[in-house]
Amino acid sequence: MKLMTCPVNGPRLISEFVYAGELRPAPDPATSDDDTWADYVFNRSGVAGIKHEWWCHSPSGVWFIAERDTATDVIMRTFLYRAPGAAE
Amino acid sequence: MMRLPPIAGEWIDRAVPLTFSFEGHEVPGFRGDTISSALAAGGVRVVGRSFKYHRPRGLVSFANHDVNAMMQVEAGGRSIPNVRADVTPVEPGWRITAVNTRGGVANDRLAWLDRLARFLPVGFYYKAFHGKRLFPHWERMFRALTGLGRVDTTAPLRATAKRYDFCDVLVIGAGPSGLSAALAAAEGGADVLLVDENGAAGGSALYARGGATQPTAAVAALIGSVAAEARVRTLLGGCAAGYYADHWVPVVTGEAIVKVRARAVVLAQGASEQPAVFRGNDLPGVMLASAAQRLIYRYAVAPARRIAVLAANAEGYAAALDAQSHGIDVAAVLDLRSTVGPRTQVYRERLLQNGVRVLNCVRPVEAIGGAGGCVARLEFTAPSGLESVNIDGLWMSVGFAPLTGLLHQAGGTVRYDSGAEQFVLDSLPAGTYGCGKLTGAYTLAECIEDGREAGRAAAAELGNSGRREAGRRPAGAECSNHAFPVFRHPKGKEFIDFDEDLQIRDVENACQEGFDSSELLKRFSTMGMGPSQGKHSNLNALRVLARVRGESLEQHSLTTSRPMFHPVPMSHLAGRGFVPERRTPIDREHAVRGAVWMPAGNWRRPEYYARDGHTRAQAIAAEVGAVRGAVGLIDVGTLGKVEAFGPHAGEFLDRLYTGRFSNLKVGMTRYGLMVDETGVVIDDGVIARLGAECFYFTTTTGNSATLFREFGRLATWWGMPVGLVNLTGHFAAFNLAGPASRAVLAALTDLDLSDAAFPYLAAREAHVAGIACRLMRVGFVGELGYEIHVPAEFGVELWRVILQAGQSSGIRPFGVEAQRMLRLEKGHLIVGQDTDGVTNALEVDAAWAVKMDKPYFIGQRSLATLAQRPLRQTLVGFRLAAGGAQRPRESNLIIDGGRIAGRVTSIGVSPTLGHLIGLALVDPAVAAAGKLSLRVDSGAQITAEVVPTPFYDPLGEAQRRKEGA
Structure with a gap:
């Protein structure tokens, strides 16, 4: 079984983790037009490649970002959201 | 008997003889024998029938690399299908038959299929199944003819343990290269697990002896060093059967699967010997030379009396010497090659000295069967012309193929090396290493050196990088593999x-x-x-x-x-289900009161409480009646229960829910509706403010775990330092509801329950029956009611005390069905039942709970857009005269002029009102017309009348009931 490294709890079985989609910047609701907003809420990019994703270590509730290549399923690194020094 | 005198290193225990039966005949053996070795020792040469043509088959690889010897075993009252005889130790008393025969292996009544081979072309199944008309005919025939062992469907259920193991370096294969790798890795400081599917370490070095009485001293020394090395643990009789992500390898033993997690893996599985392809190469008695050597040295069995060796490498010559040294007559060594290399030359000279005929440039023509279908003669061509030799055994030694299964599964690749005439390791994924025959190393010295390098690298890198270039074979070394050991015959059957x-x-x-x-x-x-x-x-x-x-x-x-x-x-492989069923702290109290269970999310909840002499509907109606007329108590402990605290808690809830909570007064509650970014309703609950910086709120049962997790993500994303605690399992919760609920509760608490002191929608922390509780005045079921939350450990006590106190008032516990009817009478929606994955907040008439003037909440932007557009559907109430035979059900469609205009979401006969009431999601224009045409299950359409909700107590007086009213 695949392993994933939680930034707080270290390497754990992938079955302990929950995926919550790609980290995507939200457009400003106050200024975006309907089309921009609809694109944000309804569309997701399925293009394979390196993505930043939300993952949660479910038993401990730690949310973090995983940099993962969705073409090869290789996890490059994991880090806490907005942690000092971590690029988003 | 083909059993040889005792041999150094044999795996059988001659002190413990045993007998078993094969195809009805008694067969002797010793402890340590596999089924196949005991059969071979007993002179049984035909051990099975082939899959398609039912040809008689004997031992070929004797390593489980073919399935000629596959058995049905009756033992201990069980019938076990597809037992692999080559590798399964036999037990006394087993009754064994070959699979895939009709009437036994000796006189298989399906043997005529062999003569039909001409009419069974490749891809026969695909071709046969093409025509639809004949499909049933073919299917019946194939089902009868195909399949191997029989599954005993009456076998009792058996739970098989799963075991787990961990190591730094997992070495797969305990041959010379694997032993060497394990030792080197351990010397490098790694904790090593060495696994091998055989019962002893040493690999081919134990049996490919070239006539020597003992295995090479170097191998014995290696085995000794590994045994003495404390960092190496050895697991024998365990087959590493797969490779899964991040070095997760299931090792299959006789009893269980051991799931091994390693930091690095060394693949040292060696190679499987390959047959030559010629007419009759499948006759019993034709086997791989390594199979014969394993029979001799592991089990002291002579597989034949007079053999020829079909050779294309030094290993074949060595096998001929092994045969000679155990009294097997070697009629000829037939070499496919024109010239031989130095490795072969050493053995060749000894064979010639012993008087063995050695021929080069041989091409096999046909192996011909004799009595019982076993090989009796080989026809071949030599430079001198067509010849034949009478034999009862033909050993093939024409080459090997490295076992690349795990390598491929791990993501490694191989390339064909025309110097070695085999596939060799080309690339390895991080943390895996290969050595031995996989890299093209064949001699003992090469294998030991190769293993040492791999083990050293594995320990040094421990999976951090760990690619190692392959190709350890010295250039120009004598090749062990023939490039094309395939010999066509005009009559086929090669x-x-x-x-x-x-x-x-x-x-x-x-x-x-x-x-x-x-x-x-x-x-x-x-x-x-x-x-x-x-x-x-x-x-x-x-x-x-x-x-x-x-x-x-x-x-x-x-x-x-x-x-x-x-x-x-x-x-x-089979596992047990590990999806837990959650039970509230009051679960046993429900059971003793006759609860009929229903699933709710992961929980089980009482649907209703069964009563003697009452139907389900009567029991539910009685529970509804108790709440409307007196008082009822329901366990709502399955609700998600969350505490949010800190200076930002109110703002956090403002962003989470459509309503406003930052201005909620301490000691009050407010309904909360949650939508997603598209404005679709996803949850609702009650939010109570217990302190300036402390909120306590509920979510629906099914969503509680995922929502709580999402709260954490949102707090992280928004950068809001808000404390969140999931109290779902910590608290038991009840709803005490009905006109008499205040009186029942008053007897148990000092809290002032007057409407002035504890008004509708207020929340209080107080003691009830001496137990600290959180109380909220709620109106979900439309009566005066209190939701009481209490630490789980006091749940049972409080439940009993309340029921005791309510006895004189006619209190009854009520279940989920009664609650559903009570809320339906009030027109309250259930998220997920009266809404679906596209129902937005405006469509369920919840605009009152949506505060668009807040700075931000999830779904605000989408609801603003939706508010500009006409509604697609709306949730309305309807009524029908009760008693009709054609009662509509949930999900029945609403038809308008031949098109679907909506569907029924909730429906039931209201015990309070005496007629059918329901909710429907429907086209607003159709709803406005006041009549709904419901299409019931029979296809008939009946008309319902649209009515305003709530159906019961439209002004909400009952839930606001003051004391003494």
């Missing part, structure tokens, strides 16, 4: 795949039909798709394929065998 009875012309025909790559060939012809997954057949098939296409093997690739690498009993 078998490439023994599992599936595939011949040379099957490959050729498949190519002709366009299935001319290894992947297509495999699927069309089923080459390599039998239980041995091509271990003895894929390489030769690829050789034929490449030749048909006029290409070299460098241009071809091996197919990936699937995990598991060897067949594994289903009971090893």
Whole structure:
């Protein structure tokens, strides 16, 4: 079984983790037009490649970002959201 | 008897004889014998029938790399199918029969299929199944003819343990290179687990002796060093049967699967010897030379009396010497090659000295069967012309194929090396290493050196990088593999795949039909798709394929065998269900009161409480009646319960829910509606403010775990330092509801329950029956009611106390069904029942709970857009006269002029009102017309009247009931 490294709890079985989609910047609701907003809420990019994703270590509730290549399923690194020094 | 005198290192215990039966005949053996070795010792030569043509078959690989010897075993009252005789130790008293025969292995009544071979072309199944008309006919026939062992469906359920192990370096294969790798890794400081499917370490070095009485001293020394090394643990009799992500390897033992997690893996599985392909190569008595050597040195069995060796390497000459030294007459060594190298030369001279005839440039023509269908004669051509030799055993030693199954599963690749005439390691994924025959190393010294390097690298890098270039074979070394040991015969029956009875012309025909790559060939012809997954057949098939296409093997690739690498009993793989059923703290109280259970999310909840002499509907109506007329108590402990605290808690809830909570007064509650970014309703609950910086709120039962997790993500994303605690399991919760609820509660608490002191929608912390509780005045069921939350450990006590206190008032516990009816009478929606995945907040008439003037909440932007547009659907109430035979049900459609205009979401006969009431999501224009045409299950349409909700107590007086009212 695949392993994933939680930034707080270290390497754990992938079955302990929950995926919550790609980290995507939200457009400003106050200024975006309907089309921009609809694109944000309804569309997701399925293009394979390196993505930043939300993952949660479910038993401990730690949310973090995983940099993962969705073409090869290789996890490059994991880090806490907005942690000092971590690029988003 | 073919049993030899005792041999140094034999695996049998002659002190413990045993007997078992095979096909009705008593067979003797010793403890330590496998089924196959005992049969061979007893002179049994035909051990099975082939899959397709039912040809008699004997031992070929004696390593489980073919499935000629596959048995049905009756033992201990069980019938076990597909037991692999080559590797399964036999037990006394077993009753064994060959699978896939009709009437026994000796006189299989399906043997006539062999004569039909001409009419069973490659891809026969696909062709047969093409026509729809004949499909049932073929299906019946194939079902009767095919399949191997019989599954005993009456076998009792058996739970098989799963075990786990961990190590720094997992070395797979305990031959010379694996032993050497394990030792080097341990010396490098690694904790090593060495596994081998055989019962002893040493690999081929134990049996490929070249006539010597003992294995080489170097190997014995290596085995001793590994045994003495404290950092190496050795697991024998365990087959590493697959490779899964991040070095997760299931090791299959006789009793269980051991799931091993390693930091680095060394693949040292060696190679499986490959047969030569010629007419009659499947006759019993024709076997791999290594199989014969294993029979001799492990089990002291002479597989034949007079043999010829078909050789193309030094290993074949060594096997001939092994035969001679155990009294087996070697009629000839027939070498396919024209010249031999220095490794062969050493053995060749000894054989010539012993008077053995050695011929070069030999081409086998046909192996011919004698009595019982076993091999009796080999016809071959030599430079001198056509010859034949009388034998009862033919040993093939024409080459090897490294076991690449795990390597491929791990993501490694191989390339064909035309110097070694085999596939060799080309690339390895991080953290895996290969050594031994996989890299082209064949001599003992090469293997030991190669293993040492791999083990050292594995320990040093521990999976951090760990690629190591392959190709350890010294340039110009004598090759052990023949480039094309395939010899066509005009009459065919030259078998490439023994599992599936595939011949040379099957490959050729498949190519002709366009299935001319290894992947297509495999699927069309089923080459390599039998239980041995091509271990003895894929390489030769690829050789034929490449030749048909006029290409070299460098241009071809091996197919990936699937995990598991060897067949594994289903009971090893089967697991138990680990989805827990959650139960509230009051669960046992419900059981003693006759609760009929229903699932709710992960929970079980009482649907209603069964009563003698009452139907389900009557029992539910009585529960509804109790709440409306007196008082009822329901367990609502399955609700999600969350505490949010800190200076930002109110703002956090403002962003989470559509309503406003930052201005909620301490000691008050407010309904909360949650929508997603598209404005679709996803949850609702009650939010109570217990302190300036402390909120306590509920979510629906089914959503509680995922929502709580999402709260954490949102707090992280928004950068809001808000404390969140999931109290779902910590608190028991009840709803005490009904006109008499205040009186029942008053007897148990000092809290002032007057409407002035504890008004509708207020929240209080107080003691009830001496237990600290959180109380909220709620109105979900439309009566005066209190939701009481109490630490789980006091739940049962409080439940009992309240029921006791309410006895004189006619209190009754009520279940989920009664609650559903009570809320339906009030027109309250249930998220997920009266809404679906596209129902937005405006469509369920919840605009009152949506505060658009807040700075931000999830879904605000989308609801603002939706508010500009006409509603697509709306949730309305309807009524019907009760008693009609055609009662509509939930999800029945609403039809308007022949089109679907909506659907019923909730419906039931209201015990309070005496007629059918329901909710429907429907086109607003249709709802405005005041009549709904419901299409019931029978197809008939009946008309319902749209009515305003709530159906019961429209002004909400009951839930606001003051004391004394």
